[in-house]
Amino acid sequence: xxxxxxxxxxxxxxxxxxxxxxxxxxxxxxxxxxxxxxxxxxxxxxxxxxxxxxxxxxxxxxxxxxxxxxxxxxxxxxxxxxxxxxxxxxxxxxxxxxxxxxxxxxxxxxxxxxxxxxxxxxxxxxxxxxxxxxxxxxxxxxxxxxxxxxxxxxxxxxxxxxxxxxxxxxxxxxxxxxxxxxxxxxxxxxxxxxxxxxxxxxxxxxxxxxxxxxxxxxxxxxxxxxxxxxxxxxxxxxxxxxxxxxxxxxxxxxxxxxxxxxxxxxxxxxxxxxxxxxxxxxxxxxxxxxxx
Amino acid sequence: xxxxxxxxxxxxxxxxxxxxxxxxxxxxxxxxxxxxxxxxxxxxxxxxxxxxxxxxxxxxxxxxxxxxxxxxxxxxxxxxxxxxxxxxxxxxxxxxxxxxxxxxxxxxxxxxxxxxxxxxxxxxxxxxxxxxxxxxxxxxxxxxxxxxxxxxxxxxxxxxxxxxxxxxxxxxxxxxxxxxxxxxxxxxxxxxxxxxxxxxxxxxxxxxxxxxxxxxxxxxxxxxxxxxxxxxxxxxxxxxxxxxxxxxxxxxxxxxxxxxxxxxxxxxxxxxxxxxxxxxxxxxxxxxxxxxxxx
Numbered sequence: 001x002x003x004x005x006x007x008x009x010x011x012x013x014x015x016x017x018x019x020x021x022x023x024x025x026x027x028x029x030x031x032x033x034x035x036x037x038x039x040x041x042x043x044x045x046x047x048x049x050x051x052x053x054x055x056x057x058x059x060x061x062x063x064x065x066x067x068x069x070x071x072x073x074x075x076x077x078x079x080x081x082x083x084x085x086x087x088x089x090x091x092x093x094x095x096x097x098x099x100x101x102x103x104x105x106x107x108x109x110x111x112x113x114x115x116x117x118x119x120x121x122x123x124x125x126x127x128x129x130x131x132x133x134x135x136x137x138x139x140x141x142x143x144x145x146x147x148x149x150x151x152x153x154x155x156x157x158x159x160x161x162x163x164x165x166x167x168x169x170x171x172x173x174x175x176x177x178x179x180x181x182x183x184x185x186x187x188x189x190x191x192x193x194x195x196x197x198x199x200x201x202x203x204x205x206x207x208x209x210x211x212x213x214x215x216x217x218x219x220x221x222x223x224x225x226x227x228x229x230x231x232x233x234x235x236x237x238x239x240x241x242x243x244x245x246x247x248x249x250x251x252x253x254x255x256x257x258x259x260x261x262x263x264x265x266x267x268x269x270x271x272x273x274x275x276x277x278x279x280x281x282x283x284x285x286x287x288x289x290x291x292x
Numbered sequence: 293x294x295x296x297x298x299x300x301x302x303x304x305x306x307x308x309x310x311x312x313x314x315x316x317x318x319x320x321x322x323x324x325x326x327x328x329x330x331x332x333x334x335x336x337x338x339x340x341x342x343x344x345x346x347x348x349x350x351x352x353x354x355x356x357x358x359x360x361x362x363x364x365x366x367x368x369x370x371x372x373x374x375x376x377x378x379x380x381x382x383x384x385x386x387x388x389x390x391x392x393x394x395x396x397x398x399x400x401x402x403x404x405x406x407x408x409x410x411x412x413x414x415x416x417x418x419x420x421x422x423x424x425x426x427x428x429x430x431x432x433x434x435x436x437x438x439x440x441x442x443x444x445x446x447x448x449x450x451x452x453x454x455x456x457x458x459x460x461x462x463x464x465x466x467x468x469x470x471x472x473x474x475x476x477x478x479x480x481x482x483x484x485x486x487x488x489x490x491x492x493x494x495x496x497x498x499x500x501x502x503x504x505x506x507x508x509x510x511x512x513x514x515x516x517x518x519x520x521x522x523x524x525x526x527x528x529x530x531x532x533x534x535x536x537x538x539x540x541x542x543x544x545x546x547x548x549x550x551x552x553x554x555x556x557x558x559x560x561x562x563x564x565x566x567x568x569x570x571x572x573x574x575x576x577x578x579x580x581x582x583x584x585x586x587x
Contacts, residue, residue, distance in 0.1 A: 017489075018489045018490075022379075022383035025379050025380075026380065026383045026384070026394070029376060029379070029398065030397065030398070032457065033397065033400070033401055033457070033461075034397065036401075036409075036412050036416055036457065037400065037401075039412070039415070039416060039423050040412045040415070043415065051421065052421055053421065054420060054421055054426065055426050055429070055430070056421060056423055056426050103305045103309065106301075106302040106303070106305070107305070107307075110303045111303070114302070132314075132318075132566060133518040133520075133539055133559075133562060133563075134518070134520065134539075135520075135539055135542045135543060135546070135555075135559050136317065136318065136321050136559045136562065137317040137318075137321075138546070139321065139324065139333075139552060139555065139556060139559075140317035140318075140321055140324070141317050142333075143320070143335070144312075144316065159309075162309065163309050163312075163314060166309065220403060223405070224406065224407070226405070226406065226407050226525075227520055227521070241405075242405055242407040245407060245408070246525065249411065256421075259415070260412070260415065263405075263408035263412060266408050267404045267405065267408050270403050270405070271400055271403055271404060274399070274400075274403045275396050278392075278395075278396055278399070282469075
């Protein structure tokens with residue numbers, strides 16, 4: 001009796017030890033994660049002079065939103081550029097997302113339902129695509145875009161993002177279709193629906209969470225893409241935000257507060273989108289890894 | 293369950309686009325790697341030069357230096373991202389107030405653009421006004437701010453920190469999902485039998501995580517091997533090539549020096565390495581399938 005109580009006491013302290021260790025770890029990790037973002041935000045509220053101080057002002061003596069106003073002011077040249085890049089990013093990412101869903105939905109459905117020859121092979125080809133580095137494609141795609149006359153157009157980016165987003169989009173969606181019982185479609189077929197009707201009226205509505213997750217994924221991917229945009233676009237008025245910000249930086253190398261305000265604005269859409277729809281996103285991403 | 297010609301129609305659009313945008317470039321890169329193509333990229337003037345491009349690469353001392361740096365970059369980034377991700381997943385694997393919020397916060401670095409992250413960290417590392425240098429002086433670690441990224445011995449490691457910051461939370465969500473598959477009853481049984489917290493983790497939790505861990509590590513490794521943005525935006529591989537990894541190096545050779553043939557040959561070698569990694573990836577995935585089918 002006393003021995004077991006003793007064991008229980010030891011266990012309790014053991015568990016508490018780990019629990020405290022876990023908490024400490026989380027706090028440190030949180031600091032590591034948040035500190036850079038916080039400093040970005042604090043810097044964006046400073047004047048150029050206030051940012052260039054040593055030791056740094058931990059909180060600006062005169063916080064100002066001036067850097068943000070300048071970015072969204074369509075009458076200044078910086079504002080014009082920034083708004084143009086922002087709009088280009090919105091346009092490219094939105095169109096990529098819509099096209100990706102339109103193409104991926106039927107493909108994912110087929111991968112989930114049909115047993116045609118080479119299905120497994122195709123699916124692993126889809127997965128393997130993710131492993132090829134962008135540079136393998138860069139030179140040939142650049143030539144291809146030149147032949148198609150798409151260099152310096154958004155078409156080149158949309159086509160590229162669409163293709164490179166597809167494998168993952170198909171993978172994510174397939175996970176959702178796998179979870180929808182085939183019996184539902186069979187029942188619809190028995191009731192006289194065509195296979196397409198069964199797909200469109202029964203399966204599609206049930207896979208809405210999957211479509212949402214896939215859309216966020218392709219939107220964020222397109223929004224953040226850099227290497228193709230950097231290679232295909234040289235005209236300023238076509239640039240998307242990641243490339244545009246780089247240009248902004250190379251021309252105003254010492255304007256750190258302005259740059260931090262720009263990176264903050266650039267991060268807002270994806271972070272908000274992500275935080276609001278987090279549960280779909282996380283579920284879709286892990287679905288394939290844990291069970292597939 | 294069904295089988296007919298029309299089945300292919302569902303996949304046709306996807307296959308068609310991928311053949312053009314994926315199949316053609318792969319073929320083309322392989323072809324370019326056996327040719328000497330003029331800087332202007334005028335394809336009519338390219339001349340066949342056999343394996344010359346490959347010989348140039350493999351006999352160059354820079355190749356081995358960059359390869360070593362790529363190994364360091366990939367291994368350390370993957371290791372630390374995985375360890376931090378595992379720690380976070382275990383610490384969050386318990387109901388408490390604010391857990392969802394905390395998870396969201398930890399995931400933000402993974403969602404933001406790598407270009408934005410690179411500039412933010414460049415500013416944190418700034419040699420004169422960087423907050424990291426200032427903090428280190430404040431805590432008495434050094435007398436004056438250290439310049440981490442303009443220094444040949446520290447630049448690669450400074451970038452690895454940024455990379456780990458950016459992607460540890462990917463490992464975290466993957467492993468959090470993996471932890472859901474650990475049966476509570478087993479953990480409780482182990483606890484009743486007197487297993488310590490560590491023993492329960494090592495003998496019950498960890499074996500259940502093996503599958504997800506393999507996939508996560510492979511995905512991280514592939515992603516790190518293919519990294520471009522962070523080293524390119526922060527240092528362009530410098531100073532003196534000290535933070536150059538394969539992709540940044542290839543980019544410089546192809547688009548910087550217009551040596552298209554050598555760049556393509558590099559890409560082909562990389563491609564072969566990726567195929568080997570890909571083989572293990574697929575094997576890890578299918579192995580999971582078999583064990584599930586067996587259970």
